[in-house]
Amino acid sequence: xxxxxxxxxxxxxxxxxxxxxxxxxxxxxxxxxxxSPAGCDLVAAIDTLVDGVHFPPGCPAASVGHxxxxxxxxxxxxxxxKPAWALLALTLPNIDEGWLDEFAAGFSALARSHDVALxxxxxxxxxxxxxxxxxxxxxxxxxxxxxxARPGDLVFVSGTPGDAAAGLxxxxxxxxxxxxxxxxxxxxxxxPSPRMALGKSLRGYASACIDVSDGLLGDVGKLxxxxxxxxxxxxxxxPVSEELVAAVGDVRARxxxxxxxxxxxxxxxxxxxxxxxxxxxxxxxxxGYSLIGTVREASGAxxxxxxxxxxxxxxxxxxxxx
Ligand code: ADP
Ligand code: MG
Numbered sequence: 275x276x277x278x279x280x281x282x283x284x285x286x287x288x289x290x291x292x293x294x295x296x297x298x299x300x301x302x303x304x305x306x307x308x309x310s311p312a313g314c315d316l317v318a319a320i321d322t323l324v325d326g327v328h329f330p331p332g333c334p335a336a337s338v339g340h341x342x343x344x345x346x347x348x349x350x351x352x353x354x355x356k357p358a359w360a361l362l363a364l365t366l367p368n369i370d371e372g373w374l375d376e377f378a379a380g381f382s383a384l385a386r387s388h389d390v391a392l393x394x395x396x397x398x399x400x401x402x403x404x405x406x407x408x409x410x411x412x413x414x415x416x417x418x419x420x421x422x423a424r425p426g427d428l429v430f431v432s433g434t435p436g437d438a439a440a441g442l443x444x445x446x447x448x449x450x451x452x453x454x455x456x457x458x459x460x461x462x463x464x465x466p467s468p469r470m471a472l473g474k475s476l477r478g479y480a481s482a483c484i485d486v487s488d489g490l491l492g493d494v495g496k497l498x499x500x501x502x503x504x505x506x507x508x509x510x511x512x513p514v515s516e517e518l519v520a521a522v523g524d525v526r527a528r529x530x531x532x533x534x535x536x537x538x539x540x541x542x543x544x545x546x547x548x549x550x551x552x553x554x555x556x557x558x559x560x561x562g563y564s565l566i567g568t569v570r571e572a573s574g575a576x577x578x579x580x581x582x583x584x585x586x587x588x589x590x591x592x593x594x595x596x
Contacts (some may be wrong), residue, residue: 276369279397286378287362290392291385296358297393305356306393308359314411319349323401330446337464338404339380345389345487346408348538351473352485354418357388357410362395363431365403377404388470418476418483418542423501427481427543429559429567432469434515435490437462437526439534444521451521458517466538474562476542479552483542491532491586494541494567495575501543507532507567509579532577532586543569 277285288301298307310316323329345359350357362381366374385392390408443449444456451459460590469485476483484497491507498505508577514527522530540563544552558564577584 277371282349282369282374283395283397286374287392287395290378290382291360292389292391294358294389294391296503297391300391300393301395306359306361308409310450311411314413315415315417317350317353317355317410317412317417318407319346319353320405320407321345321349322403322405330442330569333445334380334419334464335376336380339377339382340384340465342404342410343381343384343390343572344408344468344538346406346472347390347468348466348485348487348540350408350410351468351470352418352483352540353412354416354473354483355410355412356474357390357408357470358443359393359409360385360390361407361409362392363398363407364395364396365400367400367402370588380452380474387551407517412477414573418473418480420484420497420500421502423482423497423503423505423543423569424545424570425503425569427545427569428549428565429494429505429507429543429569430540431490431539431566432561432563433537433539434513434518434531435486435539436518436530436532436534437515438466438536438538439463439530440518440521442536451517455517455520458515459521459523463536466536468538469540472540472556475556475561476540479544479548479556480542481545481548483540486537486539486541486588488501488535489533490537490539491575491577497541497543498569498575499573501569504570504573505567505575506570507575507577509577509584511564511566513564513566522572529586539585 284546296309441459444460484493486493494505512528514531518527
């Protein structure tokens with residue numbers, strides 16, 4: 275016999291993620307009671323993954339559980355915040371215990387590794403769709419905003435964007451490659467690592483920050499627009515992974531680094547007066563970020579090579595775009 279809704283919640287979600295002493299009351303009552311630290315802003319974000327839109331049908335359940343939390347954690351990283359609590363709204367077409375086991379394991383492992391407690395949620399029946407709301411903290415007036423960049427600031431990105439878009443193509447059978455390369459790229463899509471430590475450490479260094487979810491070029495454009503300026507990225511400085519270049523070649527790799535999605539890296543700006551301190555306190559080799567461009571007065575986000583502006587047909591994913 276299928277599990278009742280109550281038994282399902284009890285089995286999979288009552289003890290999911292980290293146990294935290296600031297959770298006065300977690301899963302089980304009508305609402306959770308949470309103890310917020312003094313001196314901090316409460317930071318809240320929410321993201322939904324829809325089957326067939328944000329992950330391909332048949333995607334491993336552990337990956338869905340991991341990603342729905344990872345995309346939310348990444349938003350908190352981009353604010354320089356520390357995550358604490360999550361709520362999970364789960365819409366399931368049927369009760370598949372094998373799927374739920376894996377889903378909860380994927381969610382719980384990532385939650386534990388970032389000290390996040392699952393404190394509540396909602397479970398309904400319908401087409402597969404998962405939503406997580408994340409709550410966390412940042413000391414008053416220290417959050418990293420999109421709007422703080424100024425002309426002359428330098429632009430950086432963490433990691434190697436583009437891998438996840440290629441990994442999705444591998445997952446969907448649209449891209450083949452040597453087994454180790456394909457496995458690496460696929461993992462970059464299925465199990466992204468939100469840059470929590472970097473985000474928190476950028477407080478006091480970065481003038482603005484955004485997480486890269488819809489393509490670097492589009493997202494850096496959002497940061498520039500929020501700051502009332504523009505950016506110029508250097509084509510040859512884009513950090514592309516060996517694996518990505520091996521799978522698709524250098525030109526396509528750079529195109530994916532600019533326009534692919536699902537990277538969950540951080541793109542941030544630093545004023546010239548803070549760059550020395552940044553490099554000294556957070557060495558780029560150790561922290562895994564690269565200088566890719568500069569903020570300028572003219573609006574828009576452009577990519578240049580040897581002084582020439584390059585055209586990219588697709589600058590990020592827009593759900594309602596054509
Ligand atoms: P109510 O009808 O009062 O909203 P529910 O029956 O929906 O209560 O939920 C009972 C308890 O289980 C609540 O504490 C709720 O937060 C929690 N809960 C429900 N679904 C989930 C889920 N998918 N993950 C975590 N907690 C959940
Ligand atoms: Mg409810």
